[in-house]
Amino acid sequence: MIHTLRRATVTVAAVTAAAGLLAGCGQDTAGSEAAPAATTAAPNPKETLLAAVPDETRPGFSYTIKDWETTLTGEVAPTTKATHLRMEIKEESLGFTMHMAYLTVDKQSWTKITFTETKGLTGLPKLPAKWMLLDPAKLTDAEGVPTEYTGADVADLKPLLANTTITESAAGKYAGTVDLSGAAGTNIFSEETAAGIGEAAKTLPFQATVDAEGRLTSFLVNVPTVGKTKAYDYSVTYADYGTAPAVAVPAAADAVAAPAAAYELINS
Template sequence: MRRRNTLISAIRRTTVTAAVFATLAGGLVGCGQGTGESAAPGPAGTSTAPNPKETLLAAVPDETRPGFSYTIRDWETTLTGEVAPAVKSIHLRTSFKDPELGFTMHMAYLTVDKEAWARINFTETEGLTGLPKLPNKWMRLDPTKLTDDDSLPTEYDGADVASLKPVLANTTIVQSASGNYRGTVDLSGPAAADILSEETIAGIGDGAKTLPFQATVDVDGRLTTFVVKVPAVGKTKAYDYSVTYGDYGKAPAVAAPTDAVPAPALAYELLNG
């Protein structure tokens, strides 16, 4: 895996200065594919039940999956989009409402193999001046003009958009019943960067080693939901970090835009913070 930040991290680090934009700050998609190995067969005439942890790991989206949609949520950010592993492409969308000025910034990213585009627009801007004038089209990104391209999605980086493979590898207890899984996950180590900010991890302390989670898998062995219960830290109330997958084989197609324009300098000022 090349990038450790999740999509939420990538969007949040895109800062917008006070008088003109807004700030998306904080900490959370990455990659990592593969399937879990099945348990070794028992003696003749018997069968060994699949290991729940291995089954859950194997359910995480990988390059063999058909296209699907996803939603990733934490206490303040929601990302939605589609993934098409067959053509190495990811589409993601999010919106941020400025609590003081009242406008909403809508951001979208699209990656197809080693190319990337962004789209940014503003709504609810009545009475406001000074907002940036950006093309109302997909803007083709030049990674060399991004000051920290490892934290923004500049190329396809695998079907595991929520970086759940390394997270689920740290589960310590997994119980299952009819496609429903629950247990605890250790988010005190490196994999936690894909779920929690450093401040949150420090605030939780030792409790980060045994955070409760729930997950569901469909009848075809594909992950559909993953939820971690995050306790209150400082002024942040307890919340659910959740990932939802769906529309396997039915999600809208993800393709390179045909009318994209080169991203202007102002777009890079936004993306570089």
């Protein structure tokens, strides 16, 4: 499973480039010596938010992850250790769209890659329309391609939220700042973008929401303008807890071994 949008974006960019080349407080009781009365501490916002991030105890759910150029969608089934990831990217100069999907179940992964709006283009790889089973030994980018199930926290939010200052502005609504100047920031943007943001990366504003059952439903970071990249929101949303489509191993008739052309494209 691709854990971060940044990794997925890098993968898509590489594939697109290859395709482009091919195509051209408690209160005290009364009395000075009395012991403090037992009280129940108010929930700590950070602890509450961290506990809300999807984990292996959650029912299946769907997700969407967005940055300034890419959108990822999919489903996660923690009980069966399975994830489904989908993305689309438009190759502006050539006009075609690449549709890419990954399916991981435990320690196996499959991919499906198709192209649309290809009229007049030649040289794009011809790939099976079925799920293509991947051999990890034939992949050169272990970070960019999901080869096994790695957990329900598909957006790597727990390590990110560890670097936050959080307040609860209303029931289920949280806000604060997050430090994305270190390693956690690479899950959202490139090292170049982090360098461009500079010191501001240590206090980027964010908002998050949690539903009545204590489950995270949204997380959003406001990223400022850097160079030619305008300000944008990096967002993660979760929905359909318990009702998301099932994720399972594809039927034998719907899967084939990935051909050499698939590895050439993915590894480019």
